Amino acid sequence: MAENDHHKITITANACSRHSLRKPLPPNMHVSVVIPTYNERGTIKFLIKRIFALNIPNLEIIIVDDSSPDGTLELVRALRKRFPVSLILRPKKLGLGSALRDGLSLAREHGADIVITMDADLSHDPILIKDMLQKIQNGAADLIVGSRRIPDGKIQGWSVWRAFMSRGAMEFSRRLLDIKTRDVTSGFRAYRRRILETVDLNKLRSTGYAFQEEMLFRLEKSGFKILELPIIFNDRRRGKSKLGLRDIAEFFYTVIRLRLSSNSPP
Secondary structure (H helix, E strand, O other): OOHHHHHOOOOOHHHHHHOOOOOOOOOOOOEEEEEEEOOOOOOHHHHHHHHHOOOOOOEEEEEEEOOOOOOHHHHHHHHOOOOOEEEEEOOOOOOHHHHHHHHHHHHHHOOOOEEEEOOOOOOOOHHHHHHHHHHHHOOOOOEEEEEOOOOOOEEEOOOHHHHHHHHHHHHHHHHHHOOOOOOOOOOOEEEEHHHHHHOOHHHOOOOOOHHHHHHHHHHHHOOOOEEEEEOEEEOOOOOOOOOOHHHHHHHHHHHHHHHHOOOOOO
């Protein structure tokens, strides 16, 4: 099956028109999209092309790759000849959290006014980037979270057992840490620059998926304005999930650590 045929049901022309920017971004506004990758050869080319097809001015993509052995790196290097794509190549698989930390740090160094983070496996529909940018630009929030846990949000492709366990873990985290945001672990986010200028990323200790949870906890306690935007999360069609037992253990450990910690927010 051809690449475009395989993925064409994800994004349609009508969807593109519905999510067009209602007013243009300021001409000097810089947008960075941070995408961690590990063995994403089957999706990364399509995703990068779809993001640049949105025609958002002054947009760059930052790929953080953990030395993928499947050819992801070669695809990204080829695409860098056509698009403004920066590449952070790391020597081995070091975890999602540390990849996000490295990507956010580089985006800040590049002068990004808004930073988007998203998955590489097409679970997150890039068309929603425009809505996120619009809400940040309009002052609706400092952080936009693409949420699966609010009305109109949805998860497609998960088993009943996985959905049950995910919801249970999320409610455990929210209640113990008094987090108001419904979707604690969503990786589809938009950060206003002042967050990256305020938060010391090096003080976030989580290296895996729990990074999302720790960042959200710190931002809520620091008083940043957070808005959830409903998304439809489509489970990956290609490749394998990177979530392992170590990530699950770190998630619960992080909840307890943050609950017991007396450290002040950044």
